[in-house]
Amino acid sequence: MDTFPLRHFVLALTVVAVWGTNFVIIKIGLDHLPPLFFGAARFLLASLPCLFLPRPKVPIGQLAAYGLLIGSAQFGFLLIAMRGEISPGLASLVLQMQVFFTIGLAVLLTGERVRGFQYAALGIAVAGICIIAANTDATTSALGLGLVILAAASWAGGNIVAKRSGVTDMLPFVVWGSLFSAPPLFALSFLIEGFDAIRLGIATAEVATWAALIWQAVGNTLFGYAVWGWLLSRHPAALVTPMALLVPVFGMTTSAIVLQEALPAWKLLAAALVISGLAIGLVYPRWSNRLALRKGR
Numbered sequence: 001m002d003t004f005p006l007r008h009f010v011l012a013l014t015v016v017a018v019w020g021t022n023f024v025i026i027k028i029g030l031d032h033l034p035p036l037f038f039g040a041a042r043f044l045l046a047s048l049p050c051l052f053l054p055r056p057k058v059p060i061g062q063l064a065a066y067g068l069l070i071g072s073a074q075f076g077f078l079l080i081a082m083r084g085e086i087s088p089g090l091a092s093l094v095l096q097m098q099v100f101f102t103i104g105l106a107v108l109l110t111g112e113r114v115r116g117f118q119y120a121a122l123g124i125a126v127a128g129i130c131i132i133a134a135n136t137d138a139t140t141s142a143l144g145l146g147l148v149i150l151a152a153a154s155w156a157g158g159n160i161v162a163k164r165s166g167v168t169d170m171l172p173f174v175v176w177g178s179l180f181s182a183p184p185l186f187a188l189s190f191l192i193e194g195f196d197a198i199r200l201g202i203a204t205a206e207v208a209t210w211a212a213l214i215w216q217a218v219g220n221t222l223f224g225y226a227v228w229g230w231l232l233s234r235h236p237a238a239l240v241t242p243m244a245l246l247v248p249v250f251g252m253t254t255s256a257i258v259l260q261e262a263l264p265a266w267k268l269l270a271a272a273l274v275i276s277g278l279a280i281g282l283v284y285p286r287w288s289n290r291l292a293l294r295k296g297r
Contacts, residue, residue, distance in 0.1 A: 008231060012243045015227050020250020022220045023088035024258050026079065029212035033201040034193040035079035038213065040185035043071045045217035047178035049171075056172045058165045064180045066161045066173065071181020073154035076188065077147045085144025089261045090132060092251025093274055094148040096244070099281055100125060101156030109160060117284045125277025131270040139261070170229030174221060242282045245275055 029038050056063070082091055100122050107114055129145075136142050167173045189198060231240050252271060255261040 008235065011227055012231055012240060013246070015224050015231075016243050016246045017250050018219050018224050019244075020092060020247045021254045022216070023082070023092045023251045024254045025212045025215055025220075026082055027088050027255075027259060028208055029216065030079065030083050032205040032209045033213070034189060034197050035083045036076060036185050036189035036193055037198050037201065038216075039071070039075045039079045040182050040189055041213055042075070042216040042221070043067075043178040043181035043185065045214065046221040047175060047182060049175045049222065050179060053172045053175050055176050056165070056167055056169075058167060058173070062161055062165045063173070063177050066158050066165070067177035067180030068184065069154050069161060070158035070174075071178055072184040074151045074158065075181075076185060077151035077154065081144040081147035081151070085141045086148055087139045087255060087261050088259060089248075089252035089255035089263075090140055090267070090270075091144075091148050092255070093248040093271055094129065094132065094145065095152050095155070096248055096274065096278055097125065097129065097149060098152040098155040098159070099278055101153045102159045103281070105156050105160050118281055121277045121279075121281035121284070123277070124280065125274045128270040128273030128277065131266055131273065135266045135270075168229070168233050171222065171226040174225045178221070242279070245278055245282065248275060 026038075033041070078091065078095065082088065086094075100118075103114065103118060103122075129149075132140065133142065133145055136145065162170070162173065165173065228240070248271060252261070252263065252267075256263050
């Protein structure tokens with residue numbers, strides 16, 4: 001039976017905690033910096049290790065596609081949404097719909113067959129999203145929900161690109177992909193947000209703002225993706241990926257503690273449905289395989 005050594009489990013838990021609490025860190029950064037500029041600066045910093053990391057041996061088009069989807073699109077949509085259109089806790093939850101978008105894209109592009117449990121898992125998770133949509137308020141708008149769903153779809157597209165590339169060492173892939181993430185975000189920032197807003201944001205930024213920006217690049221992007229990729233290269237995906245179910249748990253808990261985000265019954269119910277749907281989609285195949293092996297003995 002596949003098991004995690006304790007130190008690998010702690011590493012996986014650390015990455016999940018970093019990714020979950022990241023939504024509160026984003027909120028801190030967006031208190032002063034415009035969202036598109038914040039995202040552009042993040043990926044500019046994340047791309048700096050390309051000065052000493054060799055370029056992955058993949059077509060440049062795959063690096064560009066990954067950078068545009070994961071960086072420019074995913075975080076462009078997410079950061080705009082988090083500038084007052086959705087709470088950090090709900091953003092961390094809704095973004096996990098990328099799991100189902102990834103499955104859908106795999107079906108369309110590679111002909112993978114959707115199994116019954118995946119339909120059931122999607123239905124349960126979508127029920128949770130519908131509860132969120134029915135309870136939009138001053139902290140979460142329909143626009144914010146839609147933007148985060150677009151971010152999830154963009155993340156899924158990046159997942160497909162990474163899978164097709166065949167890379168096993170994700171750190172250089174992420175670093176070099178970030179080179180393509182930053183320029184579109186900078187261009188959109190100057191066009192949409194304007195130089196005056198950028199200048200004001202920089203002038204009023206506090207130490208916490210810059211710390212949040214650095215953490216976005218180093219902790220969330222470089223550390224998170226590098227360690228997660230390292231774990232996936234050493235353990236079956238079925239053992240590692242269910243740990244990601246804890247991302248919205250960390251996200252909603254941290255947002256409630258740090259930002260005093262309210263957790264009414266409808267929000268907890270929505271979270272339970274989305275996480276249950278994700279759990280079925282990720283854990284059921286492993287459980288059914290084990291059951292089949294036991295019956296075959």
